[in-house]
Structure formats: C-alpha cells, structure tokens
Amino acid sequence: MNLLLLLYAEFFKIGLFAVGGGLATIPFLEELIDMYHWITQEDLINIIAVAESTPGAVGVNAATFMGYSTAGVLGGIIAVLGLITPSIIIIVIVAKIFHKFKSNSYVKAAFYGIRPVAAGIIGAAGISVAMIAFGIEDLITGASTAYLATVFNILLGLLFFFAIEKFKKHAIVYIAVGAILGILIV
Structure with a gap:
C-alpha cells in the first residue's frame, strides 16, 4: 500500500475512534508505533509534552x-x-440531524x-504517559538506574502537584520551570 494512503487510512481510523479529544489519541498512536515504528515511544512523550504546552491538539500535532x-x-x-476527516464528516451529519433527535431518549442514553468510555481512554x-515520564516502565524492565530515576521523577511530580x-x-x-529543570538535570 502506498505510504501516503497508509498514513491517511491509519489516522482516519484514529480520528474516527478517538472519542474524547487529543489525549484519547495516545493509545492509538502507541499502537501505530508498535506496528510501523514511524517514531519512538520517547518521541511520542516529547510530542505530548510539546502539544500540551503549545496551541493545537495532541492528535493533530502527533499526526503532523x-x-x-x-x-x-x-x-x-x-x-x-x-x-x-472523520470529525468533519460527523459534524456535518450531526448538524443536519441533531435538532430532530436531541430530545430522543436513545440519543441521550448514547x-x-x-462519557465513561472517553474518560477511560483518557485515563x-x-x-x-505517567509510567514513561516517571520512569516506572524502566523500573519494570529492570534498567540499572531506574530505581533512583523513578523515585526522583515521582518526587518531582509530587512537588509540582503541591506547588x-x-x-x-x-x-x-510550571511548564517553563519543568523545561528548565529538564535541561539542567538531563
């Protein structure tokens, strides 16, 4: 399959099923990394960090x-x-028919x-992301310096939470302070 067509098809599927916004795309992006190795897991974490601190959606930034x-x-x-594309199609369809069905009990129930599905995907x-950011994934795989790095990252995360x-x-x-600390420590 042509690479551009494959890119379009894979991201069309993500756009169709990632209910709940940009962060809901992350599990789908991780699956793409496993299947095609277009980027690394570390690249994905960096994309999320940049996307959360700049204008634009996580999914759009990751797709780009x-x-x-x-x-x-x-x-x-x-x-x-x-x-x-899926969002545009769905919005056009919903805009055309929603006013007819907005009080329908099935639509309300759907x-x-x-909601809980979107919350679960985002959770x-x-x-x-937390497992990678805090180094828990390295700890599980047994990386040599993982224990100290994981403890340090968790403490730093807690410090930022309380701050x-x-x-x-x-x-x-907080984003700027985190970036400065990352530059100084790494």
Missing part, C-alpha cells in the same frame, strides 16, 4: 510529526487530513454511555 517523520511535508499534511493514556495546588500560578509557569 509522524506524517512528517515518515513522508516529509506531504506526509504531515496527509496524516492531519486523515485525522480530521451520549451518556460515551489509560494518562497512566501510560500547583498551593501557589495557583498560570500553567505556563
């Missing part, structure tokens, strides 16, 4: 990066188009049922 890494500028464009993605709760500064302050 994966597409570009795989097939250049055209690959980035094709991957993003694949990701957003939306009610989708699973958060756990996956956020206590000082209530804008998120960009």
Whole structure:
C-alpha cells in the first residue's frame, strides 16, 4: 500500500475512534508505533509534552510529526487530513440531524454511555504517559538506574502537584520551570 494512503487510512481510523479529544489519541498512536515504528515511544512523550504546552491538539500535532517523520511535508499534511476527516464528516451529519433527535431518549442514553468510555481512554493514556515520564516502565524492565530515576521523577511530580495546588500560578509557569529543570538535570 502506498505510504501516503497508509498514513491517511491509519489516522482516519484514529480520528474516527478517538472519542474524547487529543489525549484519547495516545493509545492509538502507541499502537501505530508498535506496528510501523514511524517514531519512538520517547518521541511520542516529547510530542505530548510539546502539544500540551503549545496551541493545537495532541492528535493533530502527533499526526503532523509522524506524517512528517515518515513522508516529509506531504506526509504531515496527509496524516492531519486523515485525522480530521472523520470529525468533519460527523459534524456535518450531526448538524443536519441533531435538532430532530436531541430530545430522543436513545440519543441521550448514547451520549451518556460515551462519557465513561472517553474518560477511560483518557485515563489509560494518562497512566501510560505517567509510567514513561516517571520512569516506572524502566523500573519494570529492570534498567540499572531506574530505581533512583523513578523515585526522583515521582518526587518531582509530587512537588509540582503541591506547588500547583498551593501557589495557583498560570500553567505556563510550571511548564517553563519543568523545561528548565529538564535541561539542567538531563
């Protein structure tokens, strides 16, 4: 299959099934990494870090990066188009018919049922990212320095959590401090 067509098809599937927003795309992106090795797991974590601290959606930024890494500028464009096409189709259909069915009990029940699924997908993605970010994955695989790194990362995460709760500064302050610490420590 042509690489550009494959990029479009894979990101179309992600766009179709990643209910709940950008973070819900992460499990699907991890599956792509396992299947095609277009980027590394570390690249994905970096994409998430950058995407969460810059304007734009995680899924769109990841699609752009994966597409570009795989097939250049055209690959980035094709991957993003694949990701957003299902949303555009669904929005057009819903806009045409939603006003007729918005009070239908089945429609209400379906939306009610989708909420926990989206929360579960986002929660699973958060756990996956946390395991990599805190070094827990390295600890499980038995990397030599994993224990100290994992403890340090967890303590640093807790420190930031409590700082956020206590000082209530804008998120960009914590992102900047985290970036500076990352540069200094690594």
